[in-house]
Amino acid sequence: MFERILAFLFNRYCFFCGKVLGLKESKLCIKCYNKIESFRGVVTCKKCGRPLHSMYPLNLDYTCGICRNKRLPYSELYVYGPYAGKLRDLLIALKFRNQFWVSQVISDLLIKDERFANFISGADLLLPVPLHSRRLDSRGFNQVYLFTKEFKKRLSLSIPISKWDVLRVKETEFQKSLSLRRRILNLRKAFMINNISAIQGKKIILIDDILTTGATVMSVSKLLRKSGAKEIKVVIIAR
Ligand SMILES: [Zn+2]
Numbered sequence: 047m048f049e050r051i052l053a054f055l056f057n058r059y060c061f062f063c064g065k066v067l068g069l070k071e072s073k074l075c076i077k078c079y080n081k082i083e084s085f086r087g088v089v090t091c092k093k094c095g096r097p098l099h100s101m102y103p104l105n106l107d108y109t110c111g112i113c114r115n116k117r118l119p120y121s122e123l124y125v126y127g128p129y130a131g132k133l134r135d136l137l138i139a140l141k142f143r144n145q146f147w148v149s150q151v152i153s154d155l156l157i158k159d160e161r162f163a164n165f166i167s168g169a170d171l172l173l174p175v176p177l178h179s180r181r182l183d184s185r186g187f188n189q190v191y192l193f194t195k196e197f198k199k200r201l202s203l204s205i206p207i208s209k210w211d212v213l214r215v216k217e218t219e220f221q222k223s224l225s226l227r228r229r230i231l232n233l234r235k236a237f238m239i240n241n242i243s244a245i246q247g248k249k250i251i252l253i254d255d256i257l258t259t260g261a262t263v264m265s266v267s268k269l270l271r272k273s274g275a276k277e278i279k280v281v282i283i284a285r
């Protein structure tokens with residue numbers, strides 16, 4: 047009864063199923079929360095994040111057949127889960143519907159994934175993929191920066207978050223409709239280093255929300271490498 051009154055007064059209903067939330071629940075009911083898609087407990091390709099199945103049982107370098115012989119500018123890639131279902135809906139709600147509470151849910155999911163803390167340990171800099179200033183103005187926020195700030199706080203990390211060390215200087219509006227080749231061409235010179243001392247000799251965690259072709263993280267990592275970064279690892283929420 048008490049929950050129902052609270053729900054009515056403070057709009058405490060599950061974002062997904064509309065159920066009245068329990069006292070310990072916030073925004074999502076536990077049932078929906080537990081249904082958020084993930085790759086926890088799954089071995090994923092360390093270059094592209096694709097889940098590896100028993101097809102590669104003896105492949106100790108943890109790469110899929112497609113990536114095995116690829117030389118990439120980053121050393122490893124972590125992906126939380128598939129771009130599907132509730133995980134996809136959450137990312138869309140954060141990016142396009144101003145549902146800022148989602149950044150807390152994402153940070154919570156990352157922290158509970160035993161792979162994550164290991165992955166980022168020893169890093170010198172957290173670098174959310176920057177938005178172009180015009181995009182930042184129209185959206186009002188960088189969604190990747192929001193959840194990065196959140197997990198940094200929750201894990202009490204002392205690593206700085208980079209905001210202006212790398213800039214996006216070219217707008218790349220219609221990436222989605224382009225082929226991979228066009229995307230890579232389109233991203234050429236899209237990013238620029240603004241503060242090289244923040245990059246040189248540093249172990250950098252590059253963070254993005256969604257990985258489609260990987261053209262964006264490739265392009266930023268290449269630039270970081272060229273600018274003297276010691277190591278680059280990539281964190282992606284969904285692919
Ligand atoms: Zn629910």
Ligand SMILES: [Zn+2]
Binds near residue numbers: 092094110
């Ligand atoms: Zn792969």
